[in-house]
Amino acid sequence: MKKVYQLLAAMVFILAAVGAGHERVSFATMQEYQVKAAFLMNFAKFVDWPPAAFSDDHAPFVLGIVGDDPSGGAIEALNGQVVKNRTIKVQRLSGTDGLQLCHMLYIGPSESAHLRGVARAIGTAPVLTVSDGVEQFAQQGIVINFLLVDNKIRFEINVAVAKKAGLSMAAQLLQVGKVVDSEQ
Numbered sequence: 001m002k003k004v005y006q007l008l009a010a011m012v013f014i015l016a017a018v019g020a021g022h023e024r025v026s027f028a029t030m031q032e033y034q035v036k037a038a039f040l041m042n043f044a045k046f047v048d049w050p051p052a053a054f055s056d057d058h059a060p061f062v063l064g065i066v067g068d069d070p071s072g073g074a075i076e077a078l079n080g081q082v083v084k085n086r087t088i089k090v091q092r093l094s095g096t097d098g099l100q101l102c103h104m105l106y107i108g109p110s111e112s113a114h115l116r117g118v119a120r121a122i123g124t125a126p127v128l129t130v131s132d133g134v135e136q137f138a139q140q141g142i143v144i145n146f147l148l149v150d151n152k153i154r155f156e157i158n159v160a161v162a163k164k165a166g167l168s169m170a171a172q173l174l175q176v177g178k179v180v181d182s183e184q
Contacts, residue, residue, distance in 0.1 A: 033071035035153050036132070036146055037078055040106065043128060043144060044083040046173040049103060050166040053126040060089040062101060066118065067108030070132075075106055096121035107131040107142065115140050119161075126166045139180055143167065156180045 044061060061083055069075055069092075079090040091102070099105060099121050107118055109132050119141030122129060131142045143162045147154045157177040162169055 032148070032153065033074040037071060037074040039146070039153065039155065040075065040104065040130060041078060041081065041083060043130065043173070044088075044104060046170040047128055047162075048168040048170075049126050049128075053103060053166070054086070057085075059086065061086040061103050063088055063090045064093045064099065064102035064105045065090065065108065066093045066099065066105060067111035067114075069106070069108050100125040100127060102127050104128040104130060115142065122165075124164050124166070128162070128165070128167055144177065154178065 040063065044063075063075070063078060065075060076090050078088050081088045091098070093099065093102075093105075096118065099118065100123070103126070105118075105122070105127050107115065107129060111118060111131075115131065119129065128144065129142045130144045130146070132146045139158065141158070141161055143158055143165070145156045145158075147156065155177045157169065157174060157179050158181075159169065159174070159179055160181070
């Protein structure tokens with residue numbers, strides 16, 4: 001049994017040292033993104049998409065990733081999970097091609113300079129946009145923005161942008177997040 005714990009400890013150390021793209025990722029960062037990935041899964045549970053957002057009852061739930069993904073694979077690990085009777089299909093995207101085909105779009109921190117362009121490319125398509133870590137992102141046309149406040153993961157929600165996209169959010173989600181106004 002002691003060898004099993006040693007092996008697990010070694011694996012955790014290796015995973016903490018090697019992240020996506022062989023970059024060094026701290027254990028705290030890994031934990032942060034595992035929590036954020038869990039939030040993404042829960043966002044999908046507490047948001048309703050218009051029926052036309054899916055081609056049929058068996059169409060997958062497409063979770064797109066645009067920009068750098070510092071999660072060390074935590075978001076990609078959602079691939080194959082099931083939410084609302086739909087299998088999650090994680091897709092990495094570059095540029096603005098295919099953004100409107102996603103149901104949820106995770107926008108990495110590297111895209112902060114292109115955020116308004118991403119929001120414009122999506123327009124009013126039923127895409128739940130989720131950005132990561134820069135204050136005021138939600139006011140720039142993104143639906144949900146993660147923030148780290150006092151070492152706790154929080155998020156802001158732009159309800160106006162969600163409504164324009166035809167997305168409906170459960171009251172429980174709105175109670176947990178901070179509702180913000182859009183500049184648009």
